[in-house]
Amino acid sequence: MKVPLLDLVGQYKSLKTELDNAILRVAESQYFILGPEVDKLEKSLCEYLGVKSAIGVSSGTDALLVSLMAIDIQPGDEVILPTYSFFATAGVVSRLNAVPVFVDSDPITFNINPELIEEKITSKTKAIIPVHLYGQSAEMNRIMEIAKKYNLKVIEDGAQAIGVQYEDGRMVGSIGDLGCFSFFPSKNLGAYGDGGLVVSMDEKLGEKVKLLRVHGSHPKYYHKIIGGNFRLDAIQAAVLNVKLPHLDSWSEKRRQNAALYTKLFIEKGLAEATGKTTFDERNKVLLPRAIYESNKDNVKNYHIYNQYIIRTQNRDELRAFLLKNEIVTEIYYPVPFHRQECFANLASSKGKYPVADFAADNSIALPIFPELSTQQIEFVVEKIAAFCEK
Numbered sequence: 001m002k003v004p005l006l007d008l009v010g011q012y013k014s015l016k017t018e019l020d021n022a023i024l025r026v027a028e029s030q031y032f033i034l035g036p037e038v039d040k041l042e043k044s045l046c047e048y049l050g051v052k053s054a055i056g057v058s059s060g061t062d063a064l065l066v067s068l069m070a071i072d073i074q075p076g077d078e079v080i081l082p083t084y085s086f087f088a089t090a091g092v093v094s095r096l097n098a099v100p101v102f103v104d105s106d107p108i109t110f111n112i113n114p115e116l117i118e119e120k121i122t123s124k125t126k127a128i129i130p131v132h133l134y135g136q137s138a139e140m141n142r143i144m145e146i147a148k149k150y151n152l153k154v155i156e157d158g159a160q161a162i163g164v165q166y167e168d169g170r171m172v173g174s175i176g177d178l179g180c181f182s183f184f185p186s187k188n189l190g191a192y193g194d195g196g197l198v199v200s201m202d203e204k205l206g207e208k209v210k211l212l213r214v215h216g217s218h219p220k221y222y223h224k225i226i227g228g229n230f231r232l233d234a235i236q237a238a239v240l241n242v243k244l245p246h247l248d249s250w251s252e253k254r255r256q257n258a259a260l261y262t263k264l265f266i267e268k269g270l271a272e273a274t275g276k277t278t279f280d281e282r283n284k285v286l287l288p289r290a291i292y293e294s295n296k297d298n299v300k301n302y303h304i305y306n307q308y309i310i311r312t313q314n315r316d317e318l319r320a321f322l323l324k325n326e327i328v329t330e331i332y333y334p335v336p337f338h339r340q341e342c343f344a345n346l347a348s349s350k351g352k353y354p355v356a357d358f359a360a361d362n363s364i365a366l367p368i369f370p371e372l373s374t375q376q377i378e379f380v381v382e383k384i385a386a387f388c389e390k
């Protein structure tokens, strides 16, 4: 049985007419950059995320970059972020000649460990970028407390977490000074190309991002500040306008798939419970845990499973075995920032990050997309059990 890591064809087929029409509408209007589709999307996302400003931008990476520009990050400024994330989280800091300062992860969620942040703060620290990795919120209360104490800005990297609610019900992205999202096709809300979003509860900051998105120009051709071309295309916005109303139901399907994986791993005796952090005879597979469980009457999107990540020993052999059985998996991510060649000269790369190292060496992302069938999930767990028994 073939089990791809991600198959977007099913989703496209389910909305084909609407999506095709939306793209055609843009072609017929010949209005390709910003414009009414982008305005509509921004308005819908303000409502959905409960924020004052939502600004469509060219990618999740550019959302982070323009956010750092909006809070005036200067060369030499230090920005605290998890060592375990997608490259963009740290890359954008270096691109402004500022300095990424790495922090190790929490052993259960693999998000930034807030208890390790304060020791990294210096007189040069200007901001923290928590990442809501795999679709689960970082510990925002604790992070905001630290930010307030040291007068730091917070930019949330919610690229994998659009529609995630924090424990108090607020949407991630609306908690820090700025929130960033990605519409890369493999994210829970994916465009048909690159796209991203910046949100804020601070309208003035939102206005600044809007200005930076168009080279800092206002009125046209008059520049008080230096921005860039960070605009979202109308075709991407048109596609996203069709998809947004379905986002929560897709995320719910991912949660159901995750729950089925977890149940089967426990039934097969490969794990005792979710959230274990060390391997032993009864826990050959370490399962992800949603730190806040949703209750049935008031379903909250505490974890939207952009990825379902397990940890196993002999990870690379397991992946090869699964691939032989036509099951495709991925590693997010094999190399934490402190071990990246391009960051080798950073003081922060000399630190010890045992939790991130453990994650990098043992993690596997299993297929989790909404259209996955029960049979496919059962097949994946069977094959992992067969490997573990060898």
Ligand SMILES: *Cc1c(COP(=O)(O)O)cnc(C)c1O
Pocket: 059, 060, 061, 062, 085, 086, 088, 089, 131, 157, 159, 160, 182, 183, 184, 194, 195, 196
């Ligand atoms: C995908 C991703 C980004 C970058 O988004 P793009 O739209 O691909 O530029 C940034 N941070 C994290 C954590 C991501 O997963």
